């Protein structure tokens with residue numbers, strides 16, 4: 001009993017930390033909505049992994065999620081090269097194709113008599129209480145990877161977000177940078193959907209950094225503050241959802257996050273640009 | 277009979293969606309459309325809790341209000357807080373959607389007919405059971421009868437304001453210069469979008485709506501040069517996908533509304549693959 | 561004279577639209593060269609094309625006889641101000657420090673030596689007091705000087721600037737020009753994109769007139785002679801209108 005509560009809290013904290021870190025850079029790159037597309041797009045991967053393996057093993061599901069998230073980012077960049085469509089159209093098209101595919105597959109296995117499929121609906125809104133100790137090890141590994149990459153690459157990713165033409169002119173590879181950021185996003189999303197679900201995962205990426213951005217324009221404080229908001233709200237949200245029996249975790253966390261953002265906005269009242 | 281009813285119901289959702297989608301795509305407002313279709317959820321829930329029914333009149337009010345709230349909030353964040361557009365959209369709709377889901381979880385009891393899953397997938401199969409029968413004549417499903425006026429209104433709005441829409445989409449500065457109320461066009465579009473989102477969420481769910489909005493329009497755009505043709509093609513693609521989706525769903529026995537979006541997606545991807553052929557036809 | 565940049569048959573498309581048509585021209589080393597043309601004439605495209613920022617359809621570019629890859633570390637690029645998001649959460653110091661990032665050692669953090677260079681260059685452009693300002697909270701001239709400082713921090717041999725004189729005050733223009741002249745006098749090559757022949761033209765040693773194609777190039781005095789202007793007639797019309 002005690003142990004499972006700890007698992008939940010540590011798991012949520014790890015998700016909060018990684019999402020806030022990666023979210024800061026997707027925000028700076030103005031790619032927040034790609035995070036949304038990725039989080040919807042991993043659904044078919046999760047369902048497929050479940051269909052093939054027949055069990056709800058977090059590692060296998062995450063592999064599936066990674067695979068379809070990666071396919072989605074490939075489709076987005078393929079469409080960007082191949083068509084004249086604007087990027088919001090491309091993102092929305094990719095998102096809806098993958099998500100619809102995922103739902104169709106979900107309804108296929110729900111039509112079948114075997115058990116376990118109920119666990120998959122949890123991925124839509126998240127259910128943090130379903131975590132076990134092995135999942136935690138996996139989360140810790142993924143988070144460590146994300147923290148390490150951020151630590152070593154933050155200057156490059158930050159500079160790319162600010163002025164990519166300059167970085168290309170210095171000989172940095174845009175594709176490689178995009179690949180790294182996309183991979184980190186996919187990993188975080190694959191991890192985070194267990195807590196907040198596919199539908200609201202993008203909020204966990206966007207809202208912490210958005211709140212932090214209202215308070216500061218300096219990168220260090222931006223990262224620090226969004227880590228605080230992200231982790232704190234994830235913990236508070238999952239605590240509330242455990243207290244209230246029937247409340248899904250995802251919306252709870254997002255509400256706490258939004259409340260943070262709104263109170264910061266109200267407290268500041270004066271828009272941050274006008275401050276000297 | 278049921279198949280026909282199901283196709284008609286699906287089409288009644290898909291046709292207005294594909295028309296609205298053309299406007300959204302040509303103005304790069306697709307993600308705003310997506311945001312609105314998520315964000316009407318709290319409006320729906322509040323209306324449902326207050327009125328106790330899924331009756332459409334209070335829901336329409338709820339939708340209109342949340343629809344406006346969404347656009348207002350996105351605009352406010354962008355202008356007053358200088359928050360970049362993608363984050364402003366992402367924040368607004370996840371916040372409102374989470375609010376809606378929480379309200380469902382807390383207030384709408386277990387036995388209500390508003391639950392999280394139906395909000396997500398929608399359920400075309402059960403929505404056709406809601407039939408309107410007067411005397412002994414079947415007039416259609418409730419969804420059809422609700423969406424038909426919207427579709428007609430939409431058509432009138434598009435046809436009457438066609439020139440205005442063109443200016444709105446491609447040359448807004450010129451529009452405000454010659455006195456076309458560009459802002460009003462945008463508001464009308466957002467209003468129609470929210471109403472459509474409310475009326476269709478029982479059949480297709482709030483998340484799949486964006487697929488019905490963007491995919492036919494994006495496909496149509498691959499083939500057509502003018503705005504009028506894009507509308508026409510987009511609607512046709514919407515209808516074709518519904519027909520295929522319904523039969524496919526019956527055949528492999530899975531949920532129909534995601535399938536309709538899948539068929540739409542397939543058509544979209546095919547349209548991109550055949551694009552080079554189209555070019556060579558034109559140049560020769 | 562030594563050629564800093566040699567461009568051969570450079571052709572660039574944006575999808576189906578032609579932006580640069582078979583441009584062959586060379587840029588002399590140790591000079592200030594202006595690239596002049598009306599809006600949309602492909603000046604920025606030319607810079608991006610030679611620096612490998614956008615793919616080119618056709619053509620070759622060499623720098624002091626060697627390839628871009630070999631010479632890249634000695635080039636500093638100052639992008640057009642429209643391409644910058646001035647609301648981005650970055651401070652003056654961080655922008656200038658970008659000049660010290662090296663692709664080969666991407667893991668490295670700013671060293672003490674780097675910090676020193678950043679400080680020096682900020683002093684050169686007279687922005688020492690603004691180190692911790694967010695870049696949006698500077699005047700246009702100060703912003704442009706921040707980007708010049710970033711280029712100086714790169715300690716490059718070839719400095720390429722895209723429209724550095726747009727939207728800035730006279731004082732900043734003067735100070736940028738004097739820094740640029742100092743760079744030239746110490747043997748560096750400077751390329752400046754500008755949209756007309758007025759105002760700053762007198763500071764250029766050589767000019768390249770561009771309008772999708774190469775119209776004319778050579779020392780500024782020759783280009784200003786009547787026959788050349790006539791040759792570039794369609795274009796001078798456009799230039800005068802500006």
Ligand SMILES: Nc1ncnc2c1ncn2[C@@H]1O[C@H](COP(=O)(O)OP(=O)(O)O)[C@@H](O)[C@H]1O
Pocket residue numbers: 574577579597598599600601602603604605606
């Ligand atoms: N990313 C782009 N996509 C499509 N067309 C572009 C793009 N960038 C520039 N162009 C077009 O290429 C032409 C040259 O642009 P540019 O090099 O920016 O001109 P200049 O810098 O001389 O004003 C213009 O007609 C412009 O519209």
Ligand SMILES: [Mg+2]
Pocket residue numbers: 603604605640722723
């Ligand atoms: Mg330019």
